[in-house]
Amino acid sequence: MSDAPDSSAPDAVRLDQPWAISPAVALRPEPFGALAYHFGNRKLTFLKRPELVTVVRGLADAPDVAAALAAAAVPEAQWPGYLAALQGLARTDMIRPRQTEGAAA
Amino acid sequence: MTIAPERPGTGAGPSTGPSTRIGQLLPTTGDRTPRGDRLVDQFELGLDAPICLTWELTYACNLECAHCLSSSGRRDPRELSTDQAKAVIDELQRMQVFYINIGGGEPTIRPDFWELLEYSIEHNVGVKFSTNGVRLSEERAAFLASPAMNGYVDIQISLDGATAEVNDYVRGPGSFDTAIRALENLQAAGFSDAKISVVCTRQNIGQLDEFKAIADKYGAMLRLTRLRPSGRGADVWDELHPLPEQQRELYDWLMANGENILTGDSFFHLAAFGESLPGLNLCGAGRVVCLIDPIGDVYACPFAIHDNFHAGNILTDGGFQQVWQKSELFQDLRAPQTGGACAKCSFFDACRGGCMAAKFFTGLPLDGPDPECVQGYGESALASMNAAGGRVIPESSQDHSKKNPTRNQPVMLQLGRRPDDLEASLQPRGMPVSACAESPLAGFDPGTGALGGGGGCASGACGC
Numbered sequence: 300m301s302d303a304p305d306s307s308a309p310d311a312v313r314l315d316q317p318w319a320i321s322p323a324v325a326l327r328p329e330p331f332g333a334l335a336y337h338f339g340n341r342k343l344t345f346l347k348r349p350e351l352v353t354v355v356r357g358l359a360d361a362p363d364v365a366a367a368l369a370a371a372a373v374p375e376a377q378w379p380g381y382l383a384a385l386q387g388l389a390r391t392d393m394i395r396p397r398q399t400e401g402a403a404a
Numbered sequence: 405m406t407i408a409p410e411r412p413g414t415g416a417g418p419s420t421g422p423s424t425r426i427g428q429l430l431p432t433t434g435d436r437t438p439r440g441d442r443l444v445d446q447f448e449l450g451l452d453a454p455i456c457l458t459w460e461l462t463y464a465c466n467l468e469c470a471h472c473l474s475s476s477g478r479r480d481p482r483e484l485s486t487d488q489a490k491a492v493i494d495e496l497q498r499m500q501v502f503y504i505n506i507g508g509g510e511p512t513i514r515p516d517f518w519e520l521l522e523y524s525i526e527h528n529v530g531v532k533f534s535t536n537g538v539r540l541s542e543e544r545a546a547f548l549a550s551p552a553m554n555g556y557v558d559i560q561i562s563l564d565g566a567t568a569e570v571n572d573y574v575r576g577p578g579s580f581d582t583a584i585r586a587l588e589n590l591q592a593a594g595f596s597d598a599k600i601s602v603v604c605t606r607q608n609i610g611q612l613d614e615f616k617a618i619a620d621k622y623g624a625m626l627r628l629t630r631l632r633p634s635g636r637g638a639d640v641w642d643e644l645h646p647l648p649e650q651q652r653e654l655y656d657w658l659m660a661n662g663e664n665i666l667t668g669d670s671f672f673h674l675a676a677f678g679e680s681l682p683g684l685n686l687c688g689a690g691r692v693v694c695l696i697d698p699i700g701d702v703y704a705c706p707f708a709i710h711d712n713f714h715a716g717n718i719l720t721d722g723g724f725q726q727v728w729q730k731s732e733l734f735q736d737l738r739a740p741q742t743g744g745a746c747a748k749c750s751f752f753d754a755c756r757g758g759c760m761a762a763k764f765f766t767g768l769p770l771d772g773p774d775p776e777c778v779q780g781y782g783e784s785a786l787a788s789m790n791a792a793g794g795r796v797i798p799e800s801s802q803d804h805s806k807k808n809p810t811r812n813q814p815v816m817l818q819l820g821r822r823p824d825d826l827e828a829s830l831q832p833r834g835m836p837v838s839a840c841a842e843s844p845l846a847g848f849d850p851g852t853g854a855l856g857g858g859g860g861c862a863s864g865a866c867g868c
Binding site: 327329330336338 | 446449452453502530555556
């Protein structure tokens with residue numbers, strides 16, 4: 300039913316990679332941040348900080364993860380925490396690596 | 405699951421003491437800042453739109469299950485029209501309600517059910533619907549498995565026994581076969597991951613492995629939920645609800661098999677056994693959950709169809725969003741609660757006092773223990789209320805049960821106990837009043853070929 304990639308071996312989220320929100324995912328703003336629902340695998344996930352929502356929404360338009368973090372004005376000291384959160388989102392296919400021509404793998 | 409970078413907890417805000425207005429339902433602290441940084445603390449304050457919205461499309465049903473939580477049977481003449489139902493779906497799409505749980509009654513016997521299903525999916529509102537399977541023919545199964553549904557539909561087939569004997573006892577004759585046929589049709593059509601939805605009862609807790617085997621056989625998932633004393637369930641709860649040792653059996657089984665078993669976050673009262681089961685583990689009524697009934701009334705949760713939990717009506721109170729965000733009842737439910745008598749219990753953080761509907765419909769105070777509290781506080785509360793002159797069980801506010809029994813009605817016959825004094829109980833209580841009362845053929849004389857007119861026996865010999 301799900302068109303998700305094999306969730307047992309998710310790609311590691313790295314700062315120098317382009318990522319994007321999955322096409323089957325909808326984000327709904329909430330007072331604490333947002334709810335993310337994946338219409339394919341039926342997973343519901345909570346983005347517990349508005350800054351994380353900004354980062355996730357910004358992924359698709361940023362050349363890489365680092366740029367999305369910078370665009371959302373996340374202090375660099377907090378990037379490891381955000382990377383871990385993004386890794387969690389990748390595990391349930393909420394975000395996916397973006398295939399761009401010429402992008403470094 | 406929670407995805408959040410670490411940050412220091414905000415700690416508890418100031419408490420301003422109990423509020424009397426909000427206290428109509430539950431004692432609260434009157435404080436609306438989250439008590440902690442856990443997501444559950446945020447959820448207690450409510451969301452902009454529900455996560456889990458149940459919509460009972462009709463009170464009409466072909467079955468008359470003994471424990472029906474919505475007392476369904478007859479269609480309500482005020483039922484929302486097709487256009488009104490579509491307007492509800494439009495609003496849910498605007499609110500970004502990701503999916504709806506459609507139930508009833510039996511939703512598939514509404515003639516426009518399939519039209520509404522397609523409409524909802526076209527409008528990005530996923531559908532999970534519960535059915536007894538009566539309309540899931542081969543053709544319908546093929547339609548549900550077709551690309552038109554885009555994989556956005558989930559189907560829950562209700563089955564409350566792993567054998568016809570146990571299932572039909574509460575759901576009525578033939579209902580086991582109907583459900584199995586529906587599962588066969590879905591499997592044959594290639595519909596994957598149908599759900600078998602089981603209400604756990606005293607009679608079927610021992611069949612959990614058999615349920616799992618049925619699910620595996622049909623490529624389905626198993627979904628176990630808790631029996632609530634709601635609707636007609638109030639009438640049979642004493643007989644059907646799992647015994648304390650069965651609750652432990654259920655908990656152990658869920659801990660062992662939990663990964664692939666759905667529970668609808670139903671058993672959070674079992675968390676007080678120790679480790680929490682997967683899920684939010686809080687009462688979501690009016691906070692993340694609510695119910696729209698067939699006539700557009702909004703209630704705090706699917707198990708609380710009662711005036712006391714009625715938040716408003718989508719037709720007369722300005723639409724669903726208005727009711728969800730503004731109703732006084734929901735505001736009250738979102739206010740942090742003190743936990744009452746339960747707050748002293750060391751397991752309060754695990755079970756949070758249990759299920760509001762289960763307390764209400766067994767006549768227990770809402771800030772007291774759940775009637776099935778696994779620490780035994782519910783049982784003692786019930787016993788002490790009984791001893792103190794009896795509990796008052798709330799009368800139901802609405803009942804769409806069929807007025808006359810039909811052939812589908814379950815017959816909950818039980819073998820009686822042997823009387824203490826068998827001899828005495830077998831003695832006739834008196835002489836037969838007349839031959840008529842004893843013999844169905846009294847006074848019939850084949851020779852005359854008539855029983856006589858005007859009533860009574862033809863012979864007149866008996867004096868009737």
